[in-house]
Amino acid sequence: MANREEEEAAPLLNPEAHNADSVFSAGPKPRDPPPNLAPAVAPAPAVTVDCGEKVSAKWAAEGVPLTLAHGSVIGEPLLRDQWDSGLFSCLGRNDEFCSSDLEVCLLGSFAPCVLFGSNAERLGSAPGSFIHNCFTYAGLYMLGNCFFGWNCLAPWLSYPSRSAIRRRFNLEGNLETLARSVGCHRILGDEARQKQLESLCDLAAHVFCHPCALCQEGRELRRRLPHPGFAARPAMVLMPPAEQIMGRDTA
Template identity: 55%
Template sequence: MTPEQEQVIEEQQALLEESANMYTGEMEPETKTVEPPKTPEYIEVANGVPAGPGGPVMGAPVSRSAWSTGLFSCLGSQDEFCSSDLEVCIVGTFIPCVLYGGNMERILPRRSSFGIHCLSYSSLYFLGNCLFNMNSLAPCFSYPSRTALRRKFNLEGTGEQIANTFGCCGSVIDDDESRECCESVLDCAVHVLCHPCALCQESRELRRRLPHPAFSRPAYLPQAPPMEQHMVLPMV
């Protein structure tokens, strides 16, 4: 090795030693370690039923609403439906078949619903009067309308009203299946024992809650007849 090469190597070693001495006092940058969040020993749970932003929580029990008028409120409650309540009382007394047909037309707004139920009621009305000299068959046919009305608007049944008033039969009301079976039997009993009053109460409730189906149907728009058309034969 020549003296020149040895000198170059010595200079390089000197530069390396100087650079090593410069970084000897510096420390390496510390790396920040993120500690995982500590899990609590127990989790606090809020008591009660949480309320949703749009209303009651799904699955929560819904309270039943009361009837607008009582069973024996034949003249209704002196409000804006006073004239309608008087009309219901008169129609239910003299032509109950028409009142029953109107009730079913509101509960089941289908085509010819009024005529079908009114005709069926009239047939049983005259048959009962011929056989038993009283309207005894039509109430047994018409009581499902009261059950359908209760279920449609979640109304209180007769058994529930008795239990809330006198504080009895609470165990039967707690069971949904037993309560519904008991309420259906009581609906039949109400129609058999107080048939005109039951029809009038149902009609008053429906008139306060639902408009007549004729007002909710779209208006008839007359259409112009098509223009005359002519066939043009091709030239031969």
Template identity: 50%
Template sequence: MANVEEQKPLMQQDEEENLYRGEKEPGAKNGEADAEQEPAVAPLEHPENMYVVTQPEVRQRQPWRTGLFSCMGNNDEFVSSDLEVCVLGLFAPCVLYGSTMERLYPGQATFSSHCMAYSSLYFMGHFLFNGNFLAPCFSFPSRTALRQSYNLEGHGESLVNSTGCCASLVRDEEKLERCESMLDFAAHFCCHQCSLCQEGREIRRRTVHPAHRPRYYMAMAPPAPQVMSPPQ
């Protein structure tokens, strides 16, 4: 009898350990035991963080390296090129326009085609309207293409950054591009020669003339040595 009484406390200790480990208590209802075993789910502290709205990334455009009325450039290492651009813009704008298009679209016969088309509209405008009013309508897309190719800052965005007005225009890329295209046309129509010179200075600072670019040739392997077999 003494041994049975000594074993009872040990059995009670085992039952307590089993209950501590999560085992069901004998005689307990299944519902109460399952309810005790279900882990508690902590509520979210910040449920608004589940939905994060990201704003569209705004491209940082680069400023032009020379101003619209900087006829002689910035007096830097491109001073000789800037002087050539100024002379061409004053006396031969068709050559300057063709050179800009040749650098902007290398590998294509753009110089002769654009130069001839510009010259035709130039003389036609002087003959009909006594002024160069037709060539700017043909040449202003070069300014838009140059601005988009090098991600340059347009007149509208420059005005917004300097004055702070119409800031909502910068956030809408489509409206901004339409506005910049109209301002490109206005710059060519009102300050045509200055616009051509600014584009010529910009493209010469960023690219090399196609005639001065290195040419790459395909390396050809020499033919395999031929051996004549002896006659049989």
């Protein structure tokens, strides 16, 4: 009876701890987790993207994406960006670059050496490369017209700049555009072969449509890159002089 009264007087004591050998033993045994418990956090659902949805991307220098559209998945190949204007859009577009597009059209028609030098300077970001490229182009232009009767040598100098613009801004080439329009995707399977064919298409664009190709590249570069001469020029800020108070000592 006495033991039962003591147990009723101390109901918070663990009955398993009342043995003769170890009354002041360690605390209660740790409880095993109950089996078959659902996880606290549910697994994330699989992300699916519709194959017909077009993922738009804007690209900066050296193929670095600026903004990705909603629904893009990390690890998927991004679509190539389009040229800002077409090959035969000689007058450009009616936007803030309208006057620049008109200047590009006039330079491509009457002074292609100046336009090529300007494009090479913007693409290379070297302020002193304009004169070198301009005179080199002018020499090839004169040799081609003197010996062959048309400008057939300068396109071999200028077509690599078109390939460099495509690689730098991840632009779609003429071959890729034609293959997607006609539904022939076998050409786009081999990457090495596609690069070779795209280079041949760039050469063909400069040989057969040389002024138009130069103007298209000029419009693209002026919209994407600032002129290196203007970018390297430091800005000068003139501060007004401090207010001066003239007084006379009365002492």
